[in-house]
Amino acid sequence: EPEVTQTPSHQVTQMGQEVILRCVPISNHLYFYWYRQILGQKVEFLVSFYNNEISEKSEIFDDQFSVERPDGSNFTLKIRSTKLEDSAMYFCASTAGGLDTQYFGPGTRLTVL
Amino acid sequence: GIQVEQSPPDLILQEGANSTLRCNFSDSVNNLQWFHQNPWGQLINLFYIPSGTKQNGRLSATTVATERYSLLYISSSQTTDSGVYFCALQSNTGKLIFGQGTTLQVKP
Numbered sequence: 001e002p003e004v005t006q007t008p009s010h011q012v013t014q015m016g017q018e019v020i021l022r023c024v025p026i027s028n029h030l031y032f033y034w035y036r037q038i039l040g041q042k043v044e045f046l047v048s049f050y051n052n053e054i055s056e057k058s059e060i061f062d063d064q065f066s067v068e069r070p071d072g073s074n075f076t077l078k079i080r081s082t083k084l085e086d087s088a089m090y091f092c093a094s095t096a097g098g099l100d101t102q103y104f105g106p107g108t109r110l111t112v113l
Numbered sequence: 114g115i116q117v118e119q120s121p122p123d124l125i126l127q128e129g130a131n132s133t134l135r136c137n138f139s140d141s142v143n144n145l146q147w148f149h150q151n152p153w154g155q156l157i158n159l160f161y162i163p164s165g166t167k168q169n170g171r172l173s174a175t176t177v178a179t180e181r182y183s184l185l186y187i188s189s190s191q192t193t194d195s196g197v198y199f200c201a202l203q204s205n206t207g208k209l210i211f212g213q214g215t216t217l218q219v220k221p
Contacts, residue, residue, distance in 0.1 A: 015213045031207060043156070043199065045208040056206050089154055099143050101161040107154050 002026045004105035006092050012111045015080050021108045023075045023092030032066065033073045033093040033102065036060070036094070043091065067081065083113045115140045119212035126190050126219050134185040134215045136200035142178050144203035147185050150214070151196050159185070159198075190219045199217050 005024045013019050025032050034046040049067055066078045075094075079086055081097040089109050092103040126132055128194070142157040147159040158166050160174040162183065167174055171190075176183040187194055195218050201209040 033208065035209070037154075042212040042213045043209075044209065046186065048207055055184070058208075059185065074184060091156060093209075095207075099203060101144070101146065101158065102203075102209060104148075104156040107156070 004094055004103050006105035006108050008108060009106065010097075010109045010111070012113065013082055015084060015112055019079050019082055019110065020026045021077045021079075021090050021092075021110070023077070023105055024073050024102060025075055025092065025094030027073070027077075029094035029096050029103075030068070031055075031095045031098055032067075032073075033095075034077045035093065035104075036088040036092045037091065037107075046077070046090075055099055078108075082110075083111050086110060087112045115202055115204060115210050115218050117200060117210050117212040119198075119200060119215050121215060122208070123216045124211065124215060124218070128190060128192060128200045128212045128219055128221050130190050130219075131186070132190060134187070134198055134217075136183040136185070136212055138183075138200075138202045140146065140181075140202070140204075142176065142181070142202060143205060145176050145183050146209065147194050148155070148199045149194075151193065156197070156199070164211055187217075190217075192219050192221055195219045 016087045037043045047057045089107045093104040095102045115134040118137045149157045164178045171188045173186045199214045201211045
């Protein structure tokens, strides 16, 4: 069964450094999402992406964040200058249609020191 | 904005017991999904259930869209059922709005 993959599984970085989190969505899916979950809290929406542009973004997704689909398979989330409060689990999700089941990747645990 | 509330927040069961988890939501539903977050943090899809009832093994779910709630039933619970269960409502724009989750601990 096809699945969403994410790399790395765990990233440790120093405050102020740039990080890029990578996702490979399911191959025939067209809608892509990033969510994050701070430890012990609920999962929060960050951004949705369709047809090579951002469809919607949350208040969390400020100028420090960006997303890109550099080729036909990868979908990346970049944080330009990480803060301590960016420490969280970041999930990528994809779906074939806009209101279909969203399939989640295993997540990248980001730790900012 | 859309509100999603789950109850109970925590639940402790003895292995073999049954349980019902509830998800209330404040808006009409396009899509509702139930997830299990395992101890490694992975979000496992359980059900896509905007309305009606579905069953998958020992798990079943019912969504009553007109009354804005969904229920997840776990029968004959096992220790591997432990973890956090989330429901998530899909907005008109496609994003999922998650509840706070129910943390389930099944004791042997």
